[in-house]
Amino acid sequence: MDFLNAIVALTNYVVIPAMSYGSQLALGALGVTLVYGILRFSNFAHGDTMAFGAMVTILVTWLMQSVGINLGPLPTALLALPFGILGCVALVLVTDRLVYRFYREQKAKPVILVIVSMGVMFIMNGLVRFIIGPDDQRFSDGARFIISARDFKSMTGLNEGLAIKTSQGLTVVTAVVVVAVLFWFLNRTRTGKSMRAYSDNEDLALLSGINPERVVVYTWLIVAALATVAGVLYGLDKSFKPFTYFQLLLPIFASAIVGGLGSPLGAIAGGFIIAFSEVTITYAWKKVAVYLLPERFEPDGLVQLLSTDYKLAVSFVILLIVLLFRPTGIFRGKAL
Amino acid sequence: MKKLLLATAATALCAGTVYAEDVKLGILLGFTGPLESIAPDMAAAVDLAIAEANDSGIFLDGASTVSSVNADTGCVDASLAVASAERLITSDKVNGIVGGMCSGETTASLQNVALPNGMVMVSPSATSPGLTTIEDNGLFFRTSPSDARQGQVMADILNDRGIKEVAVTYTNNDYGKGLADSFQSAYEESGGKVTINTAHEDGKADYSAEVGALASAGGEVLVVAGYVDQGGAGIVNGSLDTGAFDTFMFPDGMVSDALEQNFGDMVEGSFGQHPGNDSDGGAKFNAAGEAAGFIPTNAFAPESYDAAALILLAMQAAGSTDPQVYKEKVMDVANAPGEQILPGELAKGLQILKDGGEVDFVGASAVELIGPGESAGNYREIEFKDGAMTTVGYR
Numbered sequence: 009m010d011f012l013n014a015i016v017a018l019t020n021y022v023v024i025p026a027m028s029y030g031s032q033l034a035l036g037a038l039g040v041t042l043v044y045g046i047l048r049f050s051n052f053a054h055g056d057t058m059a060f061g062a063m064v065t066i067l068v069t070w071l072m073q074s075v076g077i078n079l080g081p082l083p084t085a086l087l088a089l090p091f092g093i094l095g096c097v098a099l100v101l102v103t104d105r106l107v108y109r110f111y112r113e114q115k116a117k118p119v120i121l122v123i124v125s126m127g128v129m130f131i132m133n134g135l136v137r138f139i140i141g142p143d144d145q146r147f148s149d150g151a152r153f154i155i156s157a158r159d160f161k162s163m164t165g166l167n168e169g170l171a172i173k174t175s176q177g178l179t180v181v182t183a184v185v186v187v188a189v190l191f192w193f194l195n196r197t198r199t200g201k202s203m204r205a206y207s208d209n210e211d212l213a214l215l216s217g218i219n220p221e222r223v224v225v226y227t228w229l230i231v232a233a234l235a236t237v238a239g240v241l242y243g244l245d246k247s248f249k250p251f252t253y254f255q256l257l258l259p260i261f262a263s264a265i266v267g268g269l270g271s272p273l274g275a276i277a278g279g280f281i282i283a284f285s286e287v288t289i290t291y292a293w294k295k296v297a298v299y300l301l302p303e304r305f306e307p308d309g310l311v312q313l314l315s316t317d318y319k320l321a322v323s324f325v326i327l328l329i330v331l332l333f334r335p336t337g338i339f340r341g342k343a344l
Numbered sequence: 345m346k347k348l349l350l351a352t353a354a355t356a357l358c359a360g361t362v363y364a365e366d367v368k369l370g371i372l373l374g375f376t377g378p379l380e381s382i383a384p385d386m387a388a389a390v391d392l393a394i395a396e397a398n399d400s401g402i403f404l405d406g407a408s409t410v411s412s413v414n415a416d417t418g419c420v421d422a423s424l425a426v427a428s429a430e431r432l433i434t435s436d437k438v439n440g441i442v443g444g445m446c447s448g449e450t451t452a453s454l455q456n457v458a459l460p461n462g463m464v465m466v467s468p469s470a471t472s473p474g475l476t477t478i479e480d481n482g483l484f485f486r487t488s489p490s491d492a493r494q495g496q497v498m499a500d501i502l503n504d505r506g507i508k509e510v511a512v513t514y515t516n517n518d519y520g521k522g523l524a525d526s527f528q529s530a531y532e533e534s535g536g537k538v539t540i541n542t543a544h545e546d547g548k549a550d551y552s553a554e555v556g557a558l559a560s561a562g563g564e565v566l567v568v569a570g571y572v573d574q575g576g577a578g579i580v581n582g583s584l585d586t587g588a589f590d591t592f593m594f595p596d597g598m599v600s601d602a603l604e605q606n607f608g609d610m611v612e613g614s615f616g617q618h619p620g621n622d623s624d625g626g627a628k629f630n631a632a633g634e635a636a637g638f639i640p641t642n643a644f645a646p647e648s649y650d651a652a653a654l655i656l657l658a659m660q661a662a663g664s665t666d667p668q669v670y671k672e673k674v675m676d677v678a679n680a681p682g683e684q685i686l687p688g689e690l691a692k693g694l695q696i697l698k699d700g701g702e703v704d705f706v707g708a709s710a711v712e713l714i715g716p717g718e719s720a721g722n723y724r725e726i727e728f729k730d731g732a733m734t735t736v737g738y739r
Binding site for chain 2: 017020021025029153156157158160161171173246247249251252286287290291294295296310312315316317
């Protein structure tokens with residue numbers, strides 16, 4: 009019984025939050041890694057692209073809610089998601105046409121593009137704040153829990169509760185579907201293959217008759233879709249506030265770099281590594297230890313490696329270690 | 345040179361004697377900065393007290409009138425506060441200062457300007473425990489309680505409810521840390537146990553790691569020393585979602601209408617406290633404030649009225665506008681014995697003092713000065729019953 013309690017406590021406070029956070033990071037990191045692999049620069053505007061996509065989705069969600077459209081137990085935001093993706097696609101394509109294409113034609117160095125993307129980041133950031141405001145916005149509806157802590161306790165008779173929020177379940181399921189579709193697209197379709205070819209060797213791809221502008225447009229389409237999905241899932245699970253998306257940029261980049269920039273598989277692995285280490289290292293293990301250890305070994309302290317204040321520092325330490333010992337990342341992406 | 349000497353001698357002679365004069369009160373508040381939204385109402389409350397004294401026609405010799413001079417502290421800008429205080433004393437020649445507003449800025453202007461110039465400062469809103477022990481030559485008073493007092497009240501509430509073990513999380517700033525620490529020491533002194541005392545950052549979207557640590561440490565109740573529209577709400581949300589805690593204790597930063605609206609029906613049995621009292625003074629002040637055209641229920645407006653009234657009453661009791669003289673009388677007029685004085689009754693108080701009697705100023709916030717001249721602090725204890733915030737009692 010104690011063993012079961014320990015497992016449930018661990019699942020409730022560590023595994024489930026880290027799974028959903030990891031999925032959101034992975035989706036974000038996939039976008040970053042695609043831009044890096046195919047367009048060859050680090051896109052600092054990615055966090056705010058996520059915020060923009062989520063914002064459009066929220067506005068459409070509110071519209072749907074006001075006219076009474078809903079999905080029953082599922083959040084209405086899922087219905088609004090395609091509109092959010094369309095809005096986000098329009099934004100990144102316009103940005104590419106107005107800003108990035110100019111530098112691409114000049115064959116500007118990646119470092120210049122990085123700085124340019126920072127400028128884009130500030131403009132998008134301002135745009136989102138201007139339209140929806142800097143405050144917290146709530147747009148989730150439908151059933152809040154798949155299973156709530158109280159129900160779980162009465163069902164199993166255990167001391168510990170296990171809560172799974174609808175948004176958490178949804179996040180993981182959506183992430184799996186999106187990743188499966190993405191990999192099928194990259195590996196099985198003609199367009200996907202041309203994108204990979206362009207990423208591997210730009211000149212060779214040009215010689216084989218691949219239209220670079222088409223590849224760029226497709227890349228932005230996918231990146232916008234990924235960003236919007238990640239942004240909406242994050243907003244549903246936590247809450248939507250423009251500033252938190254800006255902060256999300258750091259763990260997203262850490263995930264992409266740890267996994268190996270340019271490697272889609274690495275982005276996913278990196279997302280989960282960052283999420284799990286953030287949560288497990290700052291988790292106080294006392295509760296689990298009390299259940300598992302015999303009474304005389306019970307700890308007095310909290311058995312916490314790091315105070316939760318240092319949560320963000322964890323991703324930086326992992327990033328440093330990876331950059332020092334394996335600069336290409338776990339899955340051998342392109343070296344920075 | 346001779347003229348100058350003569351003039352100086354004449355001024356020296358005049359000082360301290362009562363004659364018809366224009367008495368000035370400096371209002372040193374954060375008219376800009378993070379608390380700029382409540383400063384105008386605080387200043388209006390000071391002016392309300394001044395108007396009452398003027399209308400009575402018996403202030404000091406009966407011919408003296410009181411006026412106010414505003415000065416800005418920026419709330420978080422110590423150098424601006426010091427410059428403003430300097431200006432009030434040397435150029436405007438005020439006889440007393442109501443201010444400063446925020447704890448850090450108040451400390452700076454007290455130490456750098458008020459102390460060297462021997463000026464009385466009565467702050468309506470600086471609550472840092474640090475100001476309790478500061479060297480002030482008897483010149484500094486405050487009509488707001490120290491945060492240390494709230495920590496003690498929280499410990500009392502928990503002990504009365506028979507709760508022996510709590511987890512504490514606080515917002516990572518001076519207010520949160522000060523309150524959490526003063527609470528922990530008061531609670532542990534009275535035999536309670538704090539399982540964890542940890543900070544949370546405001547403005548984050550995700551508090552699952554914080555909630556996980558709090559849940560693991562355990563406790564019967566979670567004390568959330570945060571803000572209801574910031575991280576505090578995130579912590580409560582996360583705790584309810586994961587089933588980590590069902591019962592919470594809410595200090596003053598959390599008790600508000602927003603708390604009732606967002607969590608009312610989910611935190612049944614939770615409790616908390618915020619500054620408040622059940623004397624008639626509050627109601628009378630609210631009526632007078634609305635008539636005067638400001639919002640009397642805004643935070644620290646009652647304390648501002650009381651701060652100004654205390655200075656004026658102390659001047660009357662001492663028969664002097666010299667800070668060095670009337671500073672001795674501030675504690676006397678604030679506390680028993682004497683006739684109780686509520687808002688709107690300043691004329692009565694001034695008359696009693698004129699006749700040589702004693703007053704016990706109650707004012708809008710039930711002022712009772714303790715220790716080195718700070719308000720004892722009255723708190724309203726609340727509890728959530730059937731989804732609504734209800735008053736349990738006053739402490």
